[in-house]
Amino acid sequence: MDKLRKLMAESIANYYMCQLKKDQWKDLRYLKVIQFKKLKTVLKHAYYYIPYYHKLFKSVNIRPNDIRNLDDVKKIPLLSKNAVQQNFADMVVNGVDVSRLPFGVTSGSTGIPLKIYRDFSFRNFGYYNAVARYIYSECGVRPDDNFVTVWGRDSKSIRWGKKYVRLWGGVSETVVPLFTPARLIRILRLIKPDVLSIFPSVLITLVNYGFFGVSPRVVFTGGEVVTEHCRELCRKTFGLEPFEVYGCVEFGNLAFECNEHCGLHMITNTAFVEFVDDAGESVSPTEQGEIVITSFSNYVMPLIRYRIGDIGIPTDEKCSCGRSWPLIKNIQGRTDDYLVLPNGRKFSHFYIKRAVFHKILRYNIFAFSQYQIIQDRKDHIILKIVKGREFAPKILEQVKKSLKEEFSKLDAHVEITIEVVDKIPMGRTGKRKLFISKIIQ
Ligand SMILES: [Zn+2]
Numbered sequence: 069m070d071k072l073r074k075l076m077a078e079s080i081a082n083y084y085m086c087q088l089k090k091d092q093w094k095d096l097r098y099l100k101v102i103q104f105k106k107l108k109t110v111l112k113h114a115y116y117y118i119p120y121y122h123k124l125f126k127s128v129n130i131r132p133n134d135i136r137n138l139d140d141v142k143k144i145p146l147l148s149k150n151a152v153q154q155n156f157a158d159m160v161v162n163g164v165d166v167s168r169l170p171f172g173v174t175s176g177s178t179g180i181p182l183k184i185y186r187d188f189s190f191r192n193f194g195y196y197n198a199v200a201r202y203i204y205s206e207c208g209v210r211p212d213d214n215f216v217t218v219w220g221r222d223s224k225s226i227r228w229g230k231k232y233v234r235l236w237g238g239v240s241e242t243v244v245p246l247f248t249p250a251r252l253i254r255i256l257r258l259i260k261p262d263v264l265s266i267f268p269s270v271l272i273t274l275v276n277y278g279f280f281g282v283s284p285r286v287v288f289t290g291g292e293v294v295t296e297h298c299r300e301l302c303r304k305t306f307g308l309e310p311f312e313v314y315g316c317v318e319f320g321n322l323a324f325e326c327n328e329h330c331g332l333h334m335i336t337n338t339a340f341v342e343f344v345d346d347a348g349e350s351v352s353p354t355e356q357g358e359i360v361i362t363s364f365s366n367y368v369m370p371l372i373r374y375r376i377g378d379i380g381i382p383t384d385e386k387c388s389c390g391r392s393w394p395l396i397k398n399i400q401g402r403t404d405d406y407l408v409l410p411n412g413r414k415f416s417h418f419y420i421k422r423a424v425f426h427k428i429l430r431y432n433i434f435a436f437s438q439y440q441i442i443q444d445r446k447d448h449i450i451l452k453i454v455k456g457r458e459f460a461p462k463i464l465e466q467v468k469k470s471l472k473e474e475f476s477k478l479d480a481h482v483e484i485t486i487e488v489v490d491k492i493p494m495g496r497t498g499k500r501k502l503f504i505s506k507i508i509q
Contacts, residue, residue, distance in 0.1 A: 082237050265289070
């Protein structure tokens with residue numbers, strides 16, 4: 069039965085992928101019409117079936133039919149991560165047994181942990197897969213490629229790709245956990261990826277360690293800011309320009325860079341993405357704005373006008389590739405510092421994040437309502453936490469132990485201090501960082 073479901077999901081994914089491939093060349097006005105229809109369907113669903121939105125719409129005295137065009141969406145208040153945390157039970161569709169629902173967890177670039185129930189109905193799950201498949205295909209990935217993703221999550225062993233998915237036009241993806249840099253490089257040399265998908269800070273960490281002997285044809289990167297430094301290292305190491313993909317745990321992939329590398333194409337069929345200023349007004353093209361997202365493919369726990377915590381610059385420029393999807397000039401926001409160990413080596417913050425979040429906190433998602441890790445000396449870090457509604461002292465011990473294990477794997481002696489605080493202030497840019505290092509880098 070499980071196989072049958074998988075096969076059905078694969079064929080639905082292929083159907084949607086073909087649709088995306090056709091739609092990308094259509095007139096932008098037509099794409100906006102499709103986008104508005106999808107948006108309206110989500111708004112109606114949320115109003116009638118999700119208690120939180122029903123109350124929210126009533127509190128500002130609007131009904132879904134008052135939203136007559138994309139501009140009207142501004143009548144709906146923005147949704148913060150704190151609001152999702154606080155109204156969690158009311159954000160899920162009525163009448164569904166949540167214990168049976170799959171979910172994703174995000175540590176968030178702002179250190180506010182969140183749990184998001186996923187919509188695994190055939191239609192939406194198929195669509196989710198279709199978007200990834202479409203992006204890979206547009207960027208030159210072939211079905212027989214050896215596709216390797218280096219992932220920052222907690223897993224101990226390599227998850228090898230399954231060849232049968234290729235039969236259905238899928239990508240056979242091998243996922244390698246975030247091993248220590250030396251081990252990661254050794255493994256990647258053995259696996260010889262044709263396509264490598266990797267976080268920018270992990271790529272930079274590996275390059276600092278001497279990343280050679282691996283020659284992918286395509287490199288995808290994202291999940292945090294892709295700096296010019298990262299691009300330059302990619303050109304020098306592999307002789308190619310990386311493809312940035314913008315996505316997140318909450319929504320999956322939303323935008324991608326094409327062969328022209330002149331910005332990221334927003335797939336308007338997938339979500340409605342806004343760029344707003346401090347007053348909540350849309351910024352003009354080429355101006356920097358906070359990214360606000362409404363996704364179309366989660367009817368279980370829809371997020372409407374969700375403040376993801378990233379900053380981006382929209383643009384009216386047309387890409388010379390001819391695709392009609394509008395462009396984001398660049399994305400800023402998710403920039404955490406590098407961890408600097410006593411031996412002077414720099415490591416991606418994902419090593420720390422994995423020890424705290426993916427190993428411990430993801431299983432106790434409401435234990436901390438916020439957290440932040442600060443390195444003040446090469447041999448000392450401070451973990452600041454704000455207690456959540458399911459806080460227990462033993463979780464602090466578990467986190468400390470997990471961090472110690474991580475440092476010992478990296479051959480470093482680092483002291484850990486935990487501070488329980490009432491709140492964690494915003495940074496100067498109005499953003500909270502998850503990991504801050506005060507060591508000059
Ligand atoms: Zn393009």
